[in-house]
Amino acid sequence: QKEVEQNSGPLSVPEGAIASLNCTYSDRGSQSFFWYRQYSGKSPELIMFIYSNGDKEDGRFTAQLNKASQYVSLLIRDSQPSDSATYLCAAARPSYDKVIFGPGTSLSVIP
Amino acid sequence: DTEVTQTPKHLVMGMTNKKSLKCEQHMGHRAMYWYKQKAKKPPELMFVYSYEKLSINESVPSRFSPECPNSSLLNLHLHALQPEDSALYLCASSQFLGQGGETQYFGPGTRLLVL
Numbered sequence: 001q002k003e004v005e006q007n008s009g010p011l012s013v014p015e016g017a018i019a020s021l022n023c024t025y026s027d028r029g030s031q032s033f034f035w036y037r038q039y040s041g042k043s044p045e046l047i048m049f050i051y052s053n054g055d056k057e058d059g060r061f062t063a064q065l066n067k068a069s070q071y072v073s074l075l076i077r078d079s080q081p082s083d084s085a086t087y088l089c090a091a092a093r094p095s096y097d098k099v100i101f102g103p104g105t106s107l108s109v110i111p
Numbered sequence: 112d113t114e115v116t117q118t119p120k121h122l123v124m125g126m127t128n129k130k131s132l133k134c135e136q137h138m139g140h141r142a143m144y145w146y147k148q149k150a151k152k153p154p155e156l157m158f159v160y161s162y163e164k165l166s167i168n169e170s171v172p173s174r175f176s177p178e179c180p181n182s183s184l185l186n187l188h189l190h191a192l193q194p195e196d197s198a199l200y201l202c203a204s205s206q207f208l209g210q211g212g213e214t215q216y217f218g219p220g221t222r223l224l225v226l
Binding site: 032036041043096098 | 151159199209214
């Protein structure tokens with residue numbers, strides 16, 4: 001079982017819709033979680049981090065964490081074509097010595 | 112400011128060459144990382160430095176040699192690479208290695224092609 005899992009996609013949503021990206025993790029001791037956006041040929045860009053159960057909102061982005069279910073999600077409201085990218089979910093190991101990345105979900109927002 | 116810079120942006124080298132990748136941050140971060148990323152794959156951790164000391168080496172071949180001359184700089188020395196080492200090499204930094212300091216910020220990367 002991989003430590004951090006994501007649907008590889010591609011996930012296609014129409015412009016203006018809500019895109020929902022999901023991530024599960026296997027190590028119950030993980031405490032910190034991150035969402036990165038990566039455009040093709042570019043480096044990962046931090047979008048959100050979340051430590052506490054519940055929702056965390058930043059503009060059009062909402063991260064949701066459910067530690068009991070070992071589940072993290074990212075909602076993108078009013079999706080724009082510029083949101084088309086690969087979204088990487090990452091979890092910090094309980095020892096906090098490294099961050100484990102999921103395989104990424106490719107999102108395509110159709111105009 | 113959450114900027115991490117990397118040079119060069121692109122590098123082409125032969126298998127007998129020696130070259131170095133450079134990374135710099137001025138955010139006062141005390142943890143710095145080297146990752147390797149192949150197309151359509153997530154970043155793969157290579158090395159972690161914490162307070163200028165090597166903390167993690169993910170069993171990387173010795174043809175990759177990291178160096179952390181000071182708290183702002185991180186180098187990756189390359190020697191006798193193989194074509195399969197062609198990839199995007201990413202540097203990242205975080206406040207420190209530990210709870211609360213683990214949010215990583217990435218540089219733009221160096222795209223390396225080994226011929």
